[in-house]
Amino acid sequence: MKIICIGLNYKSHIEELNKTVPTKPVFFLKPETALTLRNRPFFHPDFSNNIHYEVELVVRINKLGKHIQKKFAHTYYDEIGLGIDFTARDIQADVFKNALPWEISKAFDGSAVVNRFLPKTDFANLQNINFSLLKNKQLVQQGNTADMLFSIDEVIEYVSQFITLKIGDLIFTGTPCGIGKVEINDELEGYIEEELMFKCRIK
Numbered sequence: 661m662k663i664i665c666i667g668l669n670y671k672s673h674i675e676e677l678n679k680t681v682p683t684k685p686v687f688f689l690k691p692e693t694a695l696t697l698r699n700r701p702f703f704h705p706d707f708s709n710n711i712h713y714e715v716e717l718v719v720r721i722n723k724l725g726k727h728i729q730k731k732f733a734h735t736y737y738d739e740i741g742l743g744i745d746f747t748a749r750d751i752q753a754d755v756f757k758n759a760l761p762w763e764i765s766k767a768f769d770g771s772a773v774v775n776r777f778l779p780k781t782d783f784a785n786l787q788n789i790n791f792s793l794l795k796n797k798q799l800v801q802q803g804n805t806a807d808m809l810f811s812i813d814e815v816i817e818y819v820s821q822f823i824t825l826k827i828g829d830l831i832f833t834g835t836p837c838g839i840g841k842v843e844i845n846d847e848l849e850g851y852i853e854e855e856l857m858f859k860c861r862i863k
């Protein structure tokens with residue numbers, strides 16, 4: 661399986677990073693070895709002094725597909741989860757400066773946290789879901805999928821023009837504003853509406 665992550669999909673986050681609003685979805689990949697599953701701890705890597713959390717709605721693909729049209733995209737997933745796209749912000753700044761690939765800042769072991777999923781039928785409107793992240797019981801990020809620049813179905817249409825989607829692939833759909841640094845012993849908790857979706861201790 662692979663993990664497809666959408667970047668710059670919320671205006672509030674684009675503003676905090678001082679980036680330009682993209683005209684097409686921006687995506688990158690993380691390998692399967694990036695997964696942190698079942699509320700396991702995240703082991704802070706030694707190579708970075710500035711690991712950031714980014715809370716994101718996650719979609720699990722349930723069917724093989726290529727060149728998926730937007731109107732059929734909803735038939736390619738049944739489940740919605742929540743995760744963290746951990747990012748080594750200091751390393752990312754270095755590679756950006758030199759226009760180098762950014763995998764070392766994004767695709768490292770453990771950098772994709774995900775735990776439980778909910779059936780999409782639990783939601784009246786997938787583009788109106790509230791989600792949030794608590795760090796040490798304090799609210800640090802709050803988003804609503806209505807604010808995505810590119811909807812789940814638009815992202816699936818776009819990405820599947822280039823990359824075949826397979827059963828079990830995960831799509832991280834981008835983070836709202838409020839990203840920040842984690843320290844060893846911090847505890848992150850992600851919520852969709854009132855449902856606890858994951859816990860993650862930094863070790």
Ligand code: MG
Nearest residue numbers: 714745834835
């Ligand atoms: Mg992200």
